[in-house]
Amino acid sequence: MANESNIFQELISHCKEYGYIFQSSELYDGLSAVYDYGQNGAQLKKNIRDQWWKSMTQLHDNIVGIDAAIFMHPTTWKASGHVDNFSDPMIDNKDSNKRYRVDHLIEGFAEEQKAIGNEQLANDVLSAMDNLLAKNDFAGLKQLIEDNKIKCAISKTANWTEVREFNLMFSTQIGSVAEESDTIYLRPETAQGIFVNFLNVQKTGRMKIPFGIAQTGKAFRNEIVARQFIFRMREFEQMEMQFFVRPGTQMEWYNFWKEERKKWHESMGIPAEKLRFHDHVKLAHYADAALDIEFEFPFGWKELEGIHSRTDFDLKQHQEYSKKKIQYFDNDLNPEGKPFGNYIPYVVETSVGLDRLVLTILSLAYANEKWTKEDGTEDSRVVLRIPAKIAPTKLAILPLVKKDGLPEIARELMEDCKQSFQCFYEEKDAIGKRYRRMDAIGTPFCVTIDHQSKEDNMVTLRYRDTMVQERIPIAEVKKRVLEKIS
Ligand code: GAP
Numbered sequence: 001m002a003n004e005s006n007i008f009q010e011l012i013s014h015c016k017e018y019g020y021i022f023q024s025s026e027l028y029d030g031l032s033a034v035y036d037y038g039q040n041g042a043q044l045k046k047n048i049r050d051q052w053w054k055s056m057t058q059l060h061d062n063i064v065g066i067d068a069a070i071f072m073h074p075t076t077w078k079a080s081g082h083v084d085n086f087s088d089p090m091i092d093n094k095d096s097n098k099r100y101r102v103d104h105l106i107e108g109f110a111e112e113q114k115a116i117g118n119e120q121l122a123n124d125v126l127s128a129m130d131n132l133l134a135k136n137d138f139a140g141l142k143q144l145i146e147d148n149k150i151k152c153a154i155s156k157t158a159n160w161t162e163v164r165e166f167n168l169m170f171s172t173q174i175g176s177v178a179e180e181s182d183t184i185y186l187r188p189e190t191a192q193g194i195f196v197n198f199l200n201v202q203k204t205g206r207m208k209i210p211f212g213i214a215q216t217g218k219a220f221r222n223e224i225v226a227r228q229f230i231f232r233m234r235e236f237e238q239m240e241m242q243f244f245v246r247p248g249t250q251m252e253w254y255n256f257w258k259e260e261r262k263k264w265h266e267s268m269g270i271p272a273e274k275l276r277f278h279d280h281v282k283l284a285h286y287a288d289a290a291l292d293i294e295f296e297f298p299f300g301w302k303e304l305e306g307i308h309s310r311t312d313f314d315l316k317q318h319q320e321y322s323k324k325k326i327q328y329f330d331n332d333l334n335p336e337g338k339p340f341g342n343y344i345p346y347v348v349e350t351s352v353g354l355d356r357l358v359l360t361i362l363s364l365a366y367a368n369e370k371w372t373k374e375d376g377t378e379d380s381r382v383v384l385r386i387p388a389k390i391a392p393t394k395l396a397i398l399p400l401v402k403k404d405g406l407p408e409i410a411r412e413l414m415e416d417c418k419q420s421f422q423c424f425y426e427e428k429d430a431i432g433k434r435y436r437r438m439d440a441i442g443t444p445f446c447v448t449i450d451h452q453s454k455e456d457n458m459v460t461l462r463y464r465d466t467m468v469q470e471r472i473p474i475a476e477v478k479k480r481v482l483e484k485i486s
Contacts, residue, residue: 008298011366012229014382015041018441020362021230033223033234040441041358043392043422045237048268048357049216051390052239055264056214063212063241064205068193070218074184076192077169079321080314085285086188087165089138090224091145093152094159099224100152102141102163103129109150121148134282138163168221170234186220191349193217194242195314198345199326202244209328209345210253212243216354228299230355237354244345246330247312253348254289254309261305261350262293269387270295270360278303286313293352295360304360305352312344319344361386365442384442385465388485393443394421395481398434400450402427409474410449413459417478421485439464444484447477 015021019038023030037045057065077083089102106129110122125148132140142163151158170186187193194213201213216239223232230236245253258277266272278301280290288311292303319326330340362384370380388394397414399406407427417423424443426434431448438446448460459477462469472480 004298011363035230040392045354045358047390049354056241063214065214066197068197070187071184075321077185079317080192081285082169082188086169087167089163090166091163092161093155094161095155095157096152098152098154101224105150130281170220170222188221189219190215190217190238190240191242195318198315209330210245212241214241230359233355238351239354240351243348247343247346250309250346250348257348257350258307286310298363304356308349310347310349312346315344381436381439383439386442388444391442391444393424394485396424396438396443396446398446398448399427400431400448406449409453420482445481
């Protein structure tokens with residue numbers, strides 16, 4: 001575990017050094033749990049988002065995509081239940097003033113107990129916590145913390161306040177401050193933008209149930225315990241799809257999407273053994289079934305994506321609060337030969353955090369490799385083995401020297417290839433150094449133009465993962481890379 005945590009720290013430094021992820025407003029000492037994506041991180045994130053969008057909309061003829069606003073009418077959040085229910089039980093240590101999410105505090109204690117061999121105690125505490133959380137028994141949770149003498153990591157005391165709930169939504173004002181202003185929220189999930197547009201999309205797209213609406217976009221949560229780099233952020237991006245189905249068929253679709261989404265993660269290069277399902281015991285206020293697709297991050301198994309059977313809760317709530325009918329007329333015939341008629345559709349949701357996917361891909365890709373060369377000397381490199389189809393830069397174009405007409409040939413190749421995929425041109429430094437830099441950025445292919453290229457129109461194509469080099473005609477470079485990234 002110590003080694004894994006070192007590797008995780010190395011990955012965080014690597015992300016900063018190679019233009020992937022920076023602390024937000026680092027110039028002013030940063031803002032906790034908020035991050036900026038640099039030139040390579042932004043491109044990687046876009047490539048993953050594009051893959052998701054394509055898999056949802058282009059490859060499913062019954063799913064369409066929308067882009068709803070972050071700001072929504074405040075009643076949306078009253079109807080969805082977020083104003084009343086979107087909160088976490090928290091506890092403060094009176095000596096350090098540090099605030100903890102109750103479940104994180106107890107889980108941390110259970111992990112410490114496991115590490116020293118008290119497996120039974122750890123399991124008992126965790127199952128007691130699950131029961132108390134399911135009943136919203138705050139006094140019981142405090143008692144559990146006190147009975148087990150769970151201490152604050154900073155003050156080392158067990159001097160705790162009562163357990164209280166804190167709403168996770170950020171709020172702001174709309175309209176001129178001088179005039180009467182209204183409190184609105186920064187959306188904590190993109191899903192509600194889909195629900196309030198259900199009728200718009202269904203009618204204008206003449207959509208027939210079952211059908212889905214997909215959306216990617218920013219969401220905001222005032223996470224109290226924000227840690228583990230981009231795993232838990234206050235501003236993050238979700239990729240969500242709400243699939244509208246006939247009531248009574250929701251479990252069929254829940255099982256369908258559960259398998260479909262796991263397959264998609266595998267298609268992104270995530271090994272099957274690094275993914276698992278975790279069924280929820282405590283269901284959110286809107287769900288009749290829910291599970292997480294978990295990934296084994298360097299800090300343990302954690303949620304990557306949620307699959308939720310949300311019943312007709314959201315549409316029904318919006319119908320009640322807006323006082324507008326939100327229904328669908330199903331003219332397919334039921335077993336009695338009559339149309340199914342009017343109903344509020346049920347919903348199966350798939351919801352994945354884009355930032356968590358970026359972290360997943362990067363933690364799988366990062367490798368610090370050492371080997372002995374044929375002459376007996378040691379060599380090493382740091383490489384990001386990002387799957388070629390989502391790597392930020394696909395091809396580095398490297399003239400061996402910056403004279404003798406080599407840059408001109410390289411520029412011509414660049415002009416041709418950049419129409420089809422992201423290229424990077426570099427003529428500075430020794431070629432070995434340039435290869436190492438491309439390995440560290442995760443560029444899957446490098447092409448080197450040398451003096452011989454002028455004679456025979458052949459160039460060296462180098463593969464990041466194997467470091468194998470081969471001579472191929474310059475005219476074939478684009479085709480070869482396209483084959484590998486498609
Ligand atoms: N619409 C349902 C919904 O929002 P959720 O389980 O709260 O469900 C879905 O969130 C996904 O969003 C999670 O599986 C996770 O990948 C991502 N996510 C949630 N909170 C996050 C945070 N604070 N930082 C980064 N990603 C987060």
